[in-house]
Amino acid sequence: MPTRRALLLGAATLAAPALATRHALAQPGVRPIRFVVPFAAGGGADIVARLFTEDLSRALGAPVVIDNRPGMAGSLGADSVAKSAADGTNILICTPGVQMTNPFLYPSLPYNAETDFTPIIHLAELPNLLVVHPAVPAKSVAELVAYLKAKPGSLNFSSTGPGSSSHLAAELFKVMAGVEMTHVPYRGSGPALIDLMAGRVEVAVDSFTAMIQPVREGSLRALGISTVERRPEYPDIPAIAETLPGYEASTLLYIAAPAGVPQPVVQRLNAAFNDILRTPGIRTRFQELGMVPTGGSPQALQEIITTQTAKWRRVIQLSGAKVE
Template sequence: MQATRRAVFGMGAGLALSSPALAQGTAPFPSRPIRFVVPFAPAGGSDIVARLLVEELAPRLGQPLVVENRPGQAASVGAAHVAQQPPDGYTILICTPGVQMTNPFLYSNLPYDAERGFTPIVHIAYLPNILVVHPSLPARSVAEFVAHARANPDRLSFSSTGPGSSSHLAMELFMSMSGTRMTHVPYRSSGQALTDLMAGRVDASLDSFAAMIPAVRAGSLRVLGISTERPLEDHPEIPAIAATLPGYEGTTLLYMVGPAGIPAPIVQRLNTAFNEVLALPRIRERFREMGMAASGGTPEELAQVIAEGRTKWRGVIERANVKLD
């Protein structure tokens, strides 16, 4: 599949840091442009983040980064393309949990090996969901919402951005941990769900902070809690759902991988550059404006996040009996 869109950013080779050579006589990495694959359409959240990062990565790596959009089949098209590339560090993929943590359990046949087909590089950001309700609902806290839902099994409805999406699975986890049952109403986008939420045609949602918070500020929705383990630094007024349901965490994330088998020196080179960019105040501030929290860390830490996420979301999917084939 041809890339639907690509953008090339400047080299800034004069500012490049020293980079490791894999073996005597080989060129140091990187010695040519790096392809940065986004498995979603242009102008979406992952695409915006990718283009924001490459502007800062290019001068640190001393080579251009070419953003390629390869959308389709719940990110499977882009993921499969990257998994099939040589493990040389010149093709990398920005991921959401679907690529490795949920798609393997939602679809019976994926065109890539979700568990062994990729090399972890770096965790980029957390994207919290918030629990919101229509103001007509008699609940002003997570505890009150749980009590109301328990007293009215299957009578409340919740929206999502589609079966198997982050917003759907976050609420399935919520219902499992709270002992509640609600009716799932899937939409194609957060915008469509938001319209019906504000109109009172749907009672609740556990959806993207960035998508829902403007309606909260306008008074059209009431926010009850956030899906992170602790309240956000910039929004301490929104309590963590985990304060009522200990251990609850329903936050999505963005991270970088490459094909399986990338040599450790190349992985470290990329990881170092990403961590430097993620530590920049202007990047962290831009992420906060987008409703995200910048992360970072080692490839080993990311590998653990992925492994734990696979176990967690597999359980949620199996208990809810969600299948998309």
Template structure:
């Protein structure tokens, strides 16, 4: 019996009918000719009216197609099936490295895959950041970013090989923390006020080290100079670890270092802590005053966030974000954050994106006013 069109159309599933190019009608029906067009081709024989069970198959096959198409977004939520590489763009042993390893240690339990911390320092973190920006957005490569890689890089590097906004997908803001202003014990000052006065009375005698040009450990010192006229000279290092060794040895006199990296040296008497750079005293070191108590309006916070390459599917970004939040909610991780003096952050990816924008504007102004350039 030759094929002929049925008089009554069975409803097509929304997932197919709504996207048909010729359809402009209600959602629960299909355009004239659409069913014939859908059954055209080798598979059409199975849907012809003279085929056994055709009416039953019409009712079941098309809704089944809608179910199948609707299942694809769920597949994208699965974590990648290969080990994850977390690029740390600063030297080993710094705060960025410490935080990355806290998360990596629990990656296997959360994502079903190990996370390898890959140290790629250089050029104020931009070398490692560029590698991640050029990677595939499949969830296997992540970056533990910080202000030097995203907030200050554009102002410092005219030929930056990546765009801090367009080339990354924010995943999670991990932590914010203050820097601690600390001096070698040989420097005869015990407060920010005394440091400012001593530097002015003895110009050229106070050198401060940082993790590199454009790091908050650098810009914290430049901000103090702009606001108070303190006479301190910047000495950039390739990472905080090397600068800290020289501070302990007396080769430099001052640092504005991330609190977790330096607080133990202060508590054990090897260095003298003067103030923290946050607007409020740190809960982990409430005995140490803020710079703002002496210099109103002063504030310099460091932050650490995880980024994926641009193009990473949104469901995968969400899955990574949720997994990292669960890791950070672990009581052992929370306790370690308190020990380090870091303030845990667990806001949405958009919070990290907004922080990048705001810090780029604020630190960009400091860089221009202080006329900071990369040699």
């Protein structure tokens, strides 16, 4: 029979990895959490990431620092996380470009979208909003379609970069409406918004989070939301699908970490985000921003990634979208 000492040593050995990973995430001022946003400050993903930093810092016992790294539709920031330490101190807020669309748009990526990341949690579904500059005469989706059919290619649409969710949402709109617009890519919703409000570009299908405030202020006009049905919080904004049946192009926001993060750390990060998503403050703020909080397990997120990858691959093939 094993001795008491041997049993205790065995238990300590089994517990050591979990204790070590917990300790690695709980040293305020020593092991900060780098929270990478692969887009410029001011965009939807950036706004959402910043909503979590304070509560996440308390939950993990370590400071959380936002690191904006825009470029290549999220690929540059994603690469910086893929190549970082797999100890839970580097996390990434993702949109579909990181794993679901960029592999089909770029001839090569600096990382492997399938194998270089660990899924943590699906945070939310973020609708895109179809907006136009007030100088555009269209006041509805149908009027915009009619205008573009009468004047093909006369309007420019902005995006947060080639292959970004805003780019592909607009490409899907073009395909389903049978219209032409010229793509003008930017390095995030923030820079795109500046030119959109100035009228240097006239149309966008971009993050509801980033677009709703300029709409409220009258700087932009909202024509439609990318969800299948109207959102109950914003009943006056029609769904694009009311004019183009079947149109749906909401952005998924989720958290990933480098491949190889130990499971105890994955579970701790997942639990921390799930707990924060359940707080009334976050749920209210998400509602204000037009987002649907989700949450769930890492396994559920992986299933979503697989399904959405197949969907957007087909959209890219049908639209002919490419990185120029």
